[in-house]
Amino acid sequence: MEQFVWRVLPLLTILMSLVVFFYLQDSYRAHLHPLVKLPRSKCSLLPHRHFWITSKRIVTPQGIISGSVEINEGKIISVIKGYSKQGKSKQEKIIDYGGAVVMPGLIDVHVHLDEPGRTAWEGFDTGTRAAAAGGVTTVVDMPLNNHPTTVSRETLKLKLEAAENKIYVDVGFWGGLIPENAHNTSILEGLLSAGVLGLKSFMCPSGISDFPLTTIHHIKEGLSVLAKYRRPLLVHSEIQQHSKKHLELNDKGGPRAYLTYLHTRPPSWEEAAIKELVGVTKDTRKGGPLEGAHVHVVHLSDSSASLDLIKEAKRRGDSISVETCPHYLAFSSEEIPNGDTRFKCSPPIRDAYNREKLWEAVLEGHIDLLSSDHSPTVPQLKLLEEGDFLKAWGGVTSLQFDLPVTWSYGKKHGLTLEQLSLLWSKKPATFAGLESKGAIAVGNHADIVVWKPEVEFDLNEDYPVFLKHPSLSAYMGRRLSGKVLETFVRGNLVFKKGKHAPSACGVPILAK
Numbered sequence: 185m186e187q188f189v190w191r192v193l194p195l196l197t198i199l200m201s202l203v204v205f206f207y208l209q210d211s212y213r214a215h216l217h218p219l220v221k222l223p224r225s226k227c228s229l230l231p232h233r234h235f236w237i238t239s240k241r242i243v244t245p246q247g248i249i250s251g252s253v254e255i256n257e258g259k260i261i262s263v264i265k266g267y268s269k270q271g272k273s274k275q276e277k278i279i280d281y282g283g284a285v286v287m288p289g290l291i292d293v294h295v296h297l298d299e300p301g302r303t304a305w306e307g308f309d310t311g312t313r314a315a316a317a318g319g320v321t322t323v324v325d326m327p328l329n330n331h332p333t334t335v336s337r338e339t340l341k342l343k344l345e346a347a348e349n350k351i352y353v354d355v356g357f358w359g360g361l362i363p364e365n366a367h368n369t370s371i372l373e374g375l376l377s378a379g380v381l382g383l384k385s386f387m388c389p390s391g392i393s394d395f396p397l398t399t400i401h402h403i404k405e406g407l408s409v410l411a412k413y414r415r416p417l418l419v420h421s422e423i424q425q426h427s428k429k430h431l432e433l434n435d436k437g438g439p440r441a442y443l444t445y446l447h448t449r450p451p452s453w454e455e456a457a458i459k460e461l462v463g464v465t466k467d468t469r470k471g472g473p474l475e476g477a478h479v480h481v482v483h484l485s486d487s488s489a490s491l492d493l494i495k496e497a498k499r500r501g502d503s504i505s506v507e508t509c510p511h512y513l514a515f516s517s518e519e520i521p522n523g524d525t526r527f528k529c530s531p532p533i534r535d536a537y538n539r540e541k542l543w544e545a546v547l548e549g550h551i552d553l554l555s556s557d558h559s560p561t562v563p564q565l566k567l568l569e570e571g572d573f574l575k576a577w578g579g580v581t582s583l584q585f586d587l588p589v590t591w592s593y594g595k596k597h598g599l600t601l602e603q604l605s606l607l608w609s610k611k612p613a614t615f616a617g618l619e620s621k622g623a624i625a626v627g628n629h630a631d632i633v634v635w636k637p638e639v640e641f642d643l644n645e646d647y648p649v650f651l652k653h654p655s656l657s658a659y660m661g662r663r664l665s666g667k668v669l670e671t672f673v674r675g676n677l678v679f680k681k682g683k684h685a686p687s688a689c690g691v692p693i694l695a696k
Contacts, residue, residue, distance in 0.1 A: 253630075323583070325356070408473075585664070635666055
């Protein structure tokens with residue numbers, strides 16, 4: 185019997201080793217994003233892992249250089265000045281872009297991808313395809329208009345599951361601050377510990393039933409938790425106010441007149457909200473009770489009193505920042521046709537003078553970064569036939585056009601390539617805590633857009649648009665400058681001349 189045991193024991197040991205090996209393999213895979221399993225050939229239109237990009241115009245933190253960028257295993261491993269100069273080895277693939285601009289991929293921190301629950305509106309697949317086609321290599325998805333909204337650890341898990349094998353660019357996630365979790369620290373901490381990059385709240389009705397507005401008291405509660413995690417609170421900064429003057433103006437034009445809608449959301453709404461916010465942000469200063477928390481005002485439209493409040497808060501050392509969007513920089517209320525509800529958004533697009541003041545603030549650095557606030561819906565909710573601005577869904581569909589729209593209108597105001605990259609790459613990366621993104625620098629992810637600023641094109645039915653409902657975009661019909669040629673995400677060539685990589689290999693980004 186003893187001899188039998190000694191003979192069988194080695195076999196049992198081998199068998200148990202195999203069982204443990206396969207168990208550990210399965211356990212390890214469960215913690216990996218499923219996209220990691222996909223072969224390289226499916227993730228990229230380029231078969232090489234180690235290659236060089238060379239161009240006469242590479243936008244780097246040190247300025248625009250003529251030189252080369254070496255990429256290996258998804259990261260930038262060297263940046264060399266001197267056009268067509270590479271390292272000693274001649275084995276690697278060299279891609280020569282000539283005079284095309286090589287720039288860090290754009291990072292759009294304000295995007296509604298609407299999944300799970302509302303894929304008829306957009307979805308991870310179409311939304312991130314559009315992002316890649318526009319040179320956007322990272323997006324941060326908002327906690328609404330998906331259903332359910334992302335307000336807990338459990339609902340974040342649903343969003344992550346919905347994103348599996350569907351994202352062509354990297355995607356981070358904001359969580360939602362609502363009254364329910366503001367009063368329940370365990371829910372809020374569970375959401376933050378699960379990996380959201382920060383929180384988003386509304387100071388006015390959001391239009392989504394399961395995402396109610398927060399008061400300044402809820403915001404204070406949220407900031408006290410966020411301070412521990414050192415993550416930002418993004419705030420839709422409007423507080424509803426009613427006045428007889430605005431009601432009288434509404435009666436004159438009818439619901440098809442854009443001015444009717446514009447007068448329902450005056451600048452005083454933004455000013456009232458921001459006045460309350462800066463009353464709290466004083467506590468975010470060094471040594472204050474909310475040190476570590478940060479307030480970020482999203483999609484600023486009012487360039488006067490609202491912006492002045494933010495500038496003053498910054499001067500006194502508050503931890504506060506602000507973004508605006510391309511549609512506020514491209515359009516003005518005077519040019520919006522009556523009944524064309526594609527232009528409806530909140531806060532609303534204001535007059536031409538306000539637009540010029542916004543450009544001044546952008547170029548002078550008072551506005552910290554740009555984002556799209558890509559907010560799609562279905563045609564039925566836009567009410568294009570009725571043209572009713574008061575009832576139509578608000579939101580501008582724009583994700584694919586961030587780069588050409590900003591450049592087309594910005595160059596008229598003196599916007600440089602370096603400023604463009606700062607506003608759309610470096611500053612958004614810093615704001616969202618994306619340490620390995622936002623610049624063409626050694627050690628960073630090889631997230632790169634290659635584009636030609638001088639090339640003009642018409643956004644018409646023949647132009648390849650990958651958004652789910654292209655006709656809903658207010659930019660359709662425009663002539664723009666700045667054509668995207670190719671987009672790299674972590675060294676994968678995910679978009680080239682109208683074609684995407686065979687598989688969606690973007691990576692979900694979770695805060696540690």
